[in-house]
Amino acid sequence: MCGIVGQVGELSKHPWQERALASLIHRGPDAHDNWWSYDGLAWIAQRRLAIVDLSPAGHQPMHNEDNTVWLICNGEIYNYPKLRRQLESLGHKFYSDSDSESIVHAYEEWGEDCVNHLEGMFAFAIWDTRKKQLILARDRVGIKPLAYRVTSKGLSFASDTRALLDLCESRPSINPIAVAYTLTLGYVPSPLSMWDGIHKLEAGHMLTWSPENGVNIRCYWQPPREIDPSASLNLDAWHELFHTVLEEHLLSDVPLGMFLSGGLDSSSVALGLKNLDQSIEAITVSYPASTQDESPYASSLAQHLGLTHTVMPLEVHDVPALVAQVAGAYDEPQSYSALLSMYQVCEVGASKYKVILAGDGGDEVFGGYNWYKRLPKPIPFKARVKKLLTNSRNKQPDDVWEKFAKKSPIHRHASRVHPRFFPHEAESLLGVKFTEDDMLAPLRKHFVESLPLKRALQRVDLMTFCTDSILAKVDRASMAHSLEVRVPFLDRRVIEWGLTQPVLDREDSEQKPILRDYLNGNVPEDIMTHPKQGFSLRVLQDFDWDGAKQTIRDSAWVEQGYWKNVDTLFDPEMPYDTARIWNLYMLAQWSNHWLG
Secondary structure (H helix, E strand, O other): OEEEEEEEEOOOOOHHHHHHHHOOOOOOEOEEEEEEOOOOOEEEEEEEOOOOOOOHHHOOOEEOOOOOEEEEEEEEEOOHHHHHHHHHHOOOOOOOOOOOHHHHHHHHHHHHHHHHHOOEEEEEEEEEOOOOEEEEEEOOOOOOOOEEEEEOOEEEEEOOHHHHHHOOOOOOOEOHHHHHHHHHOOOOOOOOOOEOOEEEOOOOEEEEEEOOOEEEEEEOOOOOOOOOOOOOOOHHHHHHHHHHHHHHOOOOOOOEEEEOOOOHHHHHHHHHHHHOOOOOEEEEEEOOOOOOOOHHHHHHHHHHHOOOEEEEEOOOOOHHHHHHHHHHHOOOOOOOOHHHHHHHHHHHHHOOOOEEEOOOOHHHHHOOOHHHOOOOOOOOOOOOOOOOOOOHHHOOOOOHHHHHHOOOHHHHHHHHHOOOOOHHHHHHHHOOOOOHHHHHHHHHOOOOOOOOHHHHHHHHHHHHHHHHHHHHHHHHHHHOOOOEEEOHHHOHHHHHHHHOOOOOHHHHOOOOHHHHHHHOOOOOHHHHHOOOOOOOOOOHHHOOHHHHHHHHHOOHHHHOOOOOOHHHHOOOOOOOHHHHHHHHHHHHHHHHHHOO
């Protein structure tokens, strides 16, 4: 796991390149290096978190046999051993034991189609000296981030936008549409970023750049668009697939641990490791003062499976200080308090390990979210009912979200996932045009009407909420502590298996039936029956909401004129009032770090 940064085009050496590389030290504290092309057209650099091949041979940038292909990569290629054997049989010579070097030779062999041979999480850059061409690629669901900025002189790219900001001659302006999305969806959807002119490469996409042709972007993978009518919830098939994927995710030259919450996802990972005869320590964080503390379930499971288990109690005495700390770790804001929990959990994990396995992705792949319950029968996608009240001052009862939800399946889904602000409220606050169609466009992009509604919404969540919120949360929190988190449920093979399964009648009454079948009889009964818990911070019941409002009023957003009439949004009669304040508060703390 690493941090990467680079530039191509009309270049000259400048101190800001060193600053950009230094800004990524949290992503790679073990080593760093950079490379300039002989013609001065390309500069690529990397900060390394050494996981596979700890020797200097594993340092990056990496190259092929004749130094005509150069690579920097952030990620892990889990099928590396098999891929290396295949490439060596085709005549390629490796000089390291690094999994990243397999990308170099895969590119030599298959060109841009090399991505179709990679199983893993990755964001990489290749400079081809013969073609004078840059190739950027991001893994299929965006587990690892990659941002870029096109200029009149060329292109810059980096693992996150903090490094790109260091490469800008002047600080870009904030993109108000990105702020509108954070208010209405809770995150900034790709390819947008918070900064004008800076874009996130979308998951499953590849970008090429050359002096002659400029930028070209193409999608090389997308989730299934059809159900496999011959598929069945075959437990033996799941055993074989899951154990294969999980075993590959153990590729490492350093010890691994795992996060264990006591939920179905992490419990399945724990059982899988036990079935593979892998002795890996399970780490659980507890919130002793919370009624939602899941650590007793995790302890029960660990004891049942005979796992080494560490429970770390966490207490938060100063929520504003924690939010400010987290704001500095996230180059883009989100509205969820789960960012704080994830930040703390990763801090605990990093105190003992460099690599941690986690159960993220199970809700999207197997339909575990509560908002998949009680789905209506399919209705025409473009169906519309009378328009939502255009001004919150005209609201009558607390059914404004219900009226919004009746407009279409996507409207309903957005209202269940993140009921905070309406588009017209974002328009009023920011002074920009932002319609319902604008708000829902990122979701509609991935909605396939011909799929059963539940699978269609899982597909939407996988490529939006999961990619730009869940995975961004995990990446920024873990990398803030130089920790690699691996998510086997988001392996391409698991996704394609899960999303092509027909929807079963039993899914109406129980979540994730395949994981329940896998766990049944192998774990304590309370693992199967206790209610699903979210990952939100457990200590907000005593939060100072009045103090939060004042922080919002005093924020850089207001001071610099981005927000207007913010007090009109403090309306206790609106549904989800405290959630709305928290949304603004998280944005305010972010602005104080990044704009202040």
